Amino acid sequence: MDTQKTIMSKLDIRQFEAKKVPADVKLKVLEAARASGTGLNKQEWRFILVQEREAIKRLAEDSTSGGWVAGANFAVIVLADPKLGFHLIDSGRAIQNIQLAAWDQGVISGLYTGFKEERMRKDFAIPDELKPTVVVGFGYPVKKILGKKNRKPLSELAFVDKYGNKFDAKKLN
Ligand SMILES: Cc1cc2nc3c(=O)[nH]c(=O)nc-3n(C[C@H](O)[C@H](O)[C@H](O)COP(=O)(O)O)c2cc1C
Numbered sequence: 001m002d003t004q005k006t007i008m009s010k011l012d013i014r015q016f017e018a019k020k021v022p023a024d025v026k027l028k029v030l031e032a033a034r035a036s037g038t039g040l041n042k043q044e045w046r047f048i049l050v051q052e053r054e055a056i057k058r059l060a061e062d063s064t065s066g067g068w069v070a071g072a073n074f075a076v077i078v079l080a081d082p083k084l085g086f087h088l089i090d091s092g093r094a095i096q097n098i099q100l101a102a103w104d105q106g107v108i109s110g111l112y113t114g115f116k117e118e119r120m121r122k123d124f125a126i127p128d129e130l131k132p133t134v135v136v137g138f139g140y141p142v143k144k145i146l147g148k149k150n151r152k153p154l155s156e157l158a159f160v161d162k163y164g165n166k167f168d169a170k171k172l173n
Pocket residue numbers: 010011012013014065066110111112113114149150
């Protein structure tokens with residue numbers, strides 16, 4: 001897929017086929033996480049790839065808003081250092097990279113932020129100094145989807161030169 005098409009068609013999907021995602025795709029996902037940028041190149045994020053069925057089930061039980069991850073083929077827990085003011089930006093960049101890298105391989109994903117944090121820390125041996133920011137669950141989509149996004153138009157979201165100057169594609173130079 002070309003990059004723009006990958007971005008424009010990627011949806012957050014929470015229902016997956018039982019089909020196994022091959023190891024090379026998981027590796028691409030982790031490499032995409034590693035390639036993402038961080039403030040001051042701190043590379044403080046850490047990623048736990050969860051792939052055993054029992055562990056995925058536990059991950060689902062440790063969540064308040066991501067029970068659907070039980071049906072994922074694998075998941076990535078994104079950890080970041082909350083002492084750094086930019087840790088959420090760093091997490092977001094890694095999350096977007098891994099979701100797009102997966103979708104480029106036909107693997108869809110969803111994410112959640114609702115954790116039973118103490119349980120999750122214990123179950124996945126998360127050290128005190130790192131904060132789980134997001135869990136992303138991955139798998140093949142149940143049916144062929146090429147996304148139609150529900151997004152506001154650029155005329156509402158974007159401005160040119162200063163806030164209030166409405167974006168108009170015809171006026172781009
Ligand atoms: C910060 C953040 C937190 C989110 N938390 C949850 C969550 O707890 N559970 C969930 O199912 N989806 C969660 N989502 C997924 C959003 O609902 C999803 O990104 C949004 O619906 C856009 O989906 P689309 O790209 O398929 O249109 C979260 C997304 C973001 C950016």
